[in-house]
Amino acid sequence: MEVDVAVIGSGPAGLTAAIHARGSGARSVVLLEREEELGGILKQCIHNGFGLEQFKQDYTGPEYAERLIQDLEETDVQCFLNTLVTDLSPDRVITALSPEHGAIEISAGSIVLGMGCRERARGSIGIPGTRPAGIFTAGVAQRFVNIDGYLPGRRIVILGSGDIGLMMARRLTLEGARVIGVYEIMGYPSGLKRNIVQCLDDFDIPLHLSHTATGITGKERVEGVTISKVDSDLRAVKGTEQLITCDTLLLSVGLIPENELSQQAGVEISAATKGPVSTETMATSVPGVYTCGNVATVFDIVDHVAQTGATAGASAARYVGGRLNGDVPHVDIVPGENVRLLFPHRYSFQGDLLLFIRAAEPVEKPVTVEVSPPGSRITRPYARPNEMLRVRIPGAKLAEVRHPLKVSIREK
Ligand SMILES: Cc1cc2nc3c(=O)[nH]c(=O)nc-3n(C[C@H](O)[C@H](O)[C@H](O)COP(=O)(O)OP(=O)(O)OC[C@H]3O[C@@H](n4cnc5c(N)ncnc54)[C@H](O)[C@@H]3O)c2cc1C
Numbered sequence: 001m002e003v004d005v006a007v008i009g010s011g012p013a014g015l016t017a018a019i020h021a022r023g024s025g026a027r028s029v030v031l032l033e034r035e036e037e038l039g040g041i042l043k044q045c046i047h048n049g050f051g052l053e054q055f056k057q058d059y060t061g062p063e064y065a066e067r068l069i070q071d072l073e074e075t076d077v078q079c080f081l082n083t084l085v086t087d088l089s090p091d092r093v094i095t096a097l098s099p100e101h102g103a104i105e106i107s108a109g110s111i112v113l114g115m116g117c118r119e120r121a122r123g124s125i126g127i128p129g130t131r132p133a134g135i136f137t138a139g140v141a142q143r144f145v146n147i148d149g150y151l152p153g154r155r156i157v158i159l160g161s162g163d164i165g166l167m168m169a170r171r172l173t174l175e176g177a178r179v180i181g182v183y184e185i186m187g188y189p190s191g192l193k194r195n196i197v198q199c200l201d202d203f204d205i206p207l208h209l210s211h212t213a214t215g216i217t218g219k220e221r222v223e224g225v226t227i228s229k230v231d232s233d234l235r236a237v238k239g240t241e242q243l244i245t246c247d248t249l250l251l252s253v254g255l256i257p258e259n260e261l262s263q264q265a266g267v268e269i270s271a272a273t274k275g276p277v278s279t280e281t282m283a284t285s286v287p288g289v290y291t292c293g294n295v296a297t298v299f300d301i302v303d304h305v306a307q308t309g310a311t312a313g314a315s316a317a318r319y320v321g322g323r324l325n326g327d328v329p330h331v332d333i334v335p336g337e338n339v340r341l342l343f344p345h346r347y348s349f350q351g352d353l354l355l356f357i358r359a360a361e362p363v364e365k366p367v368t369v370e371v372s373p374p375g376s377r378i379t380r381p382y383a384r385p386n387e388m389l390r391v392r393i394p395g396a397k398l399a400e401v402r403h404p405l406k407v408s409i410r411e412k
Contacts, residue, residue: 011040013293014114020313153248165252287326
């Protein structure tokens, strides 16, 4: 099968990319999704707060997905559900498997990667102790409660203050479980401020910063978790251990972009964002391969995920129509003072630069975000590692730039 654009993954990023690819002139677009339904992770996010920026509406995750799916259904984009992409070659040949079609080979003029991210599990943080039942990632617990109708436990400790863990603290409380506390190794929360307030403070669930789990006890089922304070080097402080009796430990300790396919295609991966090195058009290092959403970098809110999907879809259509070159000059975008990560990583002179910036350390007073050259200075009321800053720099300001763009966050 030959198509103009193939999109892998039907979360908000992939759905938006497919709609925009077709809307921007691609003649044939396919969307490949390994699950039975479109929508990605949104299907299990039944709380509200989605689409405030994009649609000026307060949707639940499934409502937000439905709105995109309705837009998709007005196009002739062909969707392959239950279809797992297993291989992706640098010359844009996709191999996928599905019970209905068997093995499929698709040769695409351009490709959009929209595979999302997965959660870090116990193995990636190495908590010592026994290996009983009752340890879940927050997203798995979310699926159990919101889709399958199971309560994963009754006395729950949450490790890490990522947004999914915060959501689950509230959700499990509403379902009658007791959430004893959320324990975060850093000195500041990793989830959004609004989620700390609405999911913890409103339900009197304590958040303990600078704490981590240093042990798990229980043979068949979790019986307790040992919690310790950490020092400024994030090492557990001896003598501060406390054993908390519980039957469940939820982990909300970070997300990892799913880039195994990207790597197969030879796409360069950024050590900072763990996603493809990308330009402002969402181009990866492989001509004709674009990226968007959480496979590109882990965004805070779905509106930003969709925004990158729109750009990637339009770029993929322009590439296949010969209106966007896959090998154009670019300058790197590099982190300066108090910047932990940046997205995109390169500017390729194709229009405005929409820059997502994550601070390294919190600054609770007005800051200046400086992009130099061209010497743009933008003021923001604060900078927090858990809330990406977003700045747009007009393309006209960048036209003469020949050196890497350095981005810094300074107190005003
Ligand atoms: C477990 C979990 C829970 C989350 N809960 C929340 C929440 O409550 N609130 C919130 O604001 N954000 C939540 N997020 C963040 C959420 O991921 C983003 O807001 C948004 O869904 C990201 O959109 P996406 O399109 O990039 O990825 P996703 O929504 O993850 O979609 C990616 C899609 O790609 C498909 N896919 C991946 N690999 C392949 C392949 N090889 N072949 C075919 N299909 C493939 C997947 O099945 C999936 O449908 C959660 C994330 C995770 C991982």
